[in-house]
Amino acid sequence: xxxxxxxxxxxxxxxxxxxxxxxxxxxxxxxxxxxxxxxxxxxxxxxxxxxxxxxxxxxxxxxxxxxxxxxxxxxxxxxxxxxxxxxxxxxxxxxxxxxxxxxxxxxxxxxxxxxxxxxxxxxxxxxxxxxxxxxxxxxxxxxxxxxxxxxxxxxxxxxxxxxxxxxxxxxxxxxxxxxxxxxxxxxxxxxxxxxxxxxxxxxxxxxxxxxxxxxxxxxxxxxxxxxxxxxxxxxxxxxxxxxxxxxxxxxxxxxxxxxxxxxxxxxxxxxxxxxxxxxxxxxxxxxxx
Amino acid sequence: xxxxxxxxxxxxxxxxxxxxxxxxxxxxxxxxxxxxxxxxxxxxxxxxxxxxxxxxxxxxxxxxxxxxxxxxxxxxxxxxxxxxxxxxxxxxxxxxxxxxxxxxxxxxxxxxxxxxxxxxxxxxxxxxxxxxxxxxxxxxxxxxxxxxxxxxxxxxxxxxxxxxxxxxxxxxxxxxxxxxxxxxxxxxxxxxxxxxxxxxxxxxxxxxxxxxxxxxxxxxxxxxxxxxxxxxxxxxxxxxxxxxxxxxxxxxxxxxxxxxxxxxxxxxxxxxxxxxxxxxxxxxxxxxxxxxxxxxxxxxxxxxxxxxxxxxxxxxxx
Numbered sequence: 001x002x003x004x005x006x007x008x009x010x011x012x013x014x015x016x017x018x019x020x021x022x023x024x025x026x027x028x029x030x031x032x033x034x035x036x037x038x039x040x041x042x043x044x045x046x047x048x049x050x051x052x053x054x055x056x057x058x059x060x061x062x063x064x065x066x067x068x069x070x071x072x073x074x075x076x077x078x079x080x081x082x083x084x085x086x087x088x089x090x091x092x093x094x095x096x097x098x099x100x101x102x103x104x105x106x107x108x109x110x111x112x113x114x115x116x117x118x119x120x121x122x123x124x125x126x127x128x129x130x131x132x133x134x135x136x137x138x139x140x141x142x143x144x145x146x147x148x149x150x151x152x153x154x155x156x157x158x159x160x161x162x163x164x165x166x167x168x169x170x171x172x173x174x175x176x177x178x179x180x181x182x183x184x185x186x187x188x189x190x191x192x193x194x195x196x197x198x199x200x201x202x203x204x205x206x207x208x209x210x211x212x213x214x215x216x217x218x219x220x221x222x223x224x225x226x227x228x229x230x231x232x233x234x235x236x237x238x239x240x241x242x243x244x245x246x247x248x249x250x251x252x253x254x255x256x257x258x259x260x261x262x263x264x265x266x267x268x269x270x271x272x273x274x275x276x277x278x279x280x281x282x283x284x285x286x287x288x289x
Numbered sequence: 290x291x292x293x294x295x296x297x298x299x300x301x302x303x304x305x306x307x308x309x310x311x312x313x314x315x316x317x318x319x320x321x322x323x324x325x326x327x328x329x330x331x332x333x334x335x336x337x338x339x340x341x342x343x344x345x346x347x348x349x350x351x352x353x354x355x356x357x358x359x360x361x362x363x364x365x366x367x368x369x370x371x372x373x374x375x376x377x378x379x380x381x382x383x384x385x386x387x388x389x390x391x392x393x394x395x396x397x398x399x400x401x402x403x404x405x406x407x408x409x410x411x412x413x414x415x416x417x418x419x420x421x422x423x424x425x426x427x428x429x430x431x432x433x434x435x436x437x438x439x440x441x442x443x444x445x446x447x448x449x450x451x452x453x454x455x456x457x458x459x460x461x462x463x464x465x466x467x468x469x470x471x472x473x474x475x476x477x478x479x480x481x482x483x484x485x486x487x488x489x490x491x492x493x494x495x496x497x498x499x500x501x502x503x504x505x506x507x508x509x510x511x512x513x514x515x516x517x518x519x520x521x522x523x524x525x526x527x528x529x530x531x532x533x534x535x536x537x538x539x540x541x542x543x544x545x546x547x548x549x550x551x552x553x554x555x556x557x558x559x560x561x562x563x564x565x566x567x568x569x570x571x572x573x574x575x576x577x578x579x580x581x582x583x584x585x586x587x588x589x590x591x592x593x594x595x596x597x598x599x600x601x602x603x604x605x606x607x
Binding site: 038085088089092093094095096098099100102103104105106107109110111113114224227228231235260262263265266269272273276277280 | 348350396399400402403404406407408410411412414415418419421422535539542543546574577579580582583584586587590591592594
């Protein structure tokens, strides 16, 4: 029999890692929903964000400044990537965007390995307080990550719903040509969306850094999970991605009670396959008739 | 140019290239001999995925699973039977890749476009995790090493592989696979696959059972990828989980895009181009050669989506 407190601890762990994953996945699904781009380099933007965090933290000594600086730097890089590599692909098969971003992913990943070396770096937590949770001392920082991720996603939602530029973005999603006819600069909306998505990946990279250590390969694991989440939640569906991220993370947290964490991944793979078989449009949207 | 004339030209070119590849190990310097053999093996893997990418219009990001299972199937045969038998290795490699292909085909062909790509990617990672963590059987991270089989053709030859005979054996297998795949793509079955690529709803409307065709296409592709895995295992005498990781699948897609999808020869040329770039850039960039290669690949996706042999696509399929 599994002790009750173990289940509760794993629920909390699941929610915390689920919120981080939701932050990555919502950037991915935003980019897909608005411009039909499957961003294979998203995991590498996440990794690069973490490295930017390492650098700016060393330079400024302040975690929150580092978080903001890293987001800005990666957003700028995202804008450059979109303008140079993805703008020419507009209107072509979405599959070509997977190919192009896969190439970019290889470049970023190897450039990071070349520049930062193979040794993992560390980001220090901004605060180290703990609170007792059954037999554990649970760090407050983990709770803070979950809250902060939720806040960023919430801000994105409000921006899309009420902000003028948010309405531009939604208009572009609905009808590219019509939006253009109404005077919305569609190419720049795409650039901005990619930059926002990249900034969200960078934010999660910095927030996640203290938990795992920063290395050039940290993006690989994340991009796979983010793909799973985005498909399980329904491509381009922001709310669905968040629910799916928490669902997948919980599933892995519970599976980790019995099997090793490396094998727990198989459970989320299975979740993806079952979803695709029975609800191909995603778990959290009504099946279209 | 009459069709008959152009097909004569094609066969002359084919014979010349095969002949050049056959004498390659006798004239090339030591380093390049191994290089050519390796390109042929990767070329076969790329060719197998061209059936899906180029002819059926389904981008598979999971070919490493078929390739890897072919390797581990061969490893199982070579480790369990003494003396190691070449044909048993090929048989078990194909069985391994075939079983995985049935599994992947059944689930992933229900999906299209990017969903197919992501599902195949996730499938290959499932097999990667299983192989990586099931240390007792697969050797885990370290993989398996084994002895090479002898080149044994009943009544003809039974001798250990030398570098030359291995090359000729690989060349024979790859050439035979190419001719077989070419025949398949020109058969009514292959025509249906190309019709799925061009317009799936219309193909369905004409009355073809698109799902069945796709399942067979994935299985066919998986079997040839497994064959490439067996050849690689025989050449290198080891099997490692790295070859099941999805970056290998990504490289296979790169070979296809660089060489020219939908030509069968293109992916082989793409593999050769990729490895030449790798050798060239490794001089200055050492193990970071993927930085310039990634840039070139991305530029090719944007500016040269038909690949190096794209201009010859029509002729190569006639």
